[in-house]
Amino acid sequence: MTSAPPAGIPLGATPRNQWRVAAASADLVRTPPAPRPARFAAQPQDLAIDLARTAIVVIDMQNDFCHPDGWLASIGVDVAPARKPIAPLARLLPVLREQDVPVLWVNWGNRPDRLNLSPSLLHVYKPTGVGTGLGDALPGGARVLEAGSWSAGIVDELVPAPEDIHVAKYRMSGFWDTPLDSILRNLGVQTLLFAGVNADQCVLCTLQDANFLGYDCILLEDCSATTSPGYCMQATLYNTRQCFGFVATSEALAAGIQTC
Known part of the structure; x- marks a missing residue:
């Protein structure tokens, strides 16, 4: 016919x-888009994915989490681990954009009045009510992770492209109370690559929800990191491989794209 x-x-x-x-x-x-398979090494099994139905979700690569003058550093957290994904992401994202793979930046972006934040969420970062928590003023005057501020901005080393998609979140998971799922379904995406910080918190929570919603999930190990103790990263990698999807590296993925 x-x-x-x-x-x-x-x-x-x-x-x-x-x-x-x-x-x-x-x-x-x-x-339907023509399939564009890419094959690469991963755990627990090697993978073939369709680049025509794939997107990358980059989570919380923001000044307050990753910059030496940001929020975490100001409260005594060593942010050096949170900066490790910057270089591999800077290499990988142009490769993905060349393949028309959507890049989604899913970042904390609080309202100035904090009406999107519940007491239980505020308590995580300010358990005694004392100190500098979500939305509070930093020494330089910026407010922690406030939408549109330097604090919530993506680190300078990672420059979004005009076609990239930005989603503000207000929870550990990027799917709760956000349009992320609607955007991905409009894009016809089935496979999600995950990157960012903290791997054991916001990245893992978003990845878990993606798995529950039926997406294929791949955690890019070298593009993810955490300021938590090392065993938290090991548990994240284990649980991703065991329960929620696959673990791979950006180098393996890029090599697979070059040969597709």
């Missing part, structure tokens, strides 16, 4: 999920 050429006006924010409509008809047939 020969299909007629598309007619009508496109309706939808992205060609990946569009109708075509006219006065007397609506064409709901989507044109």
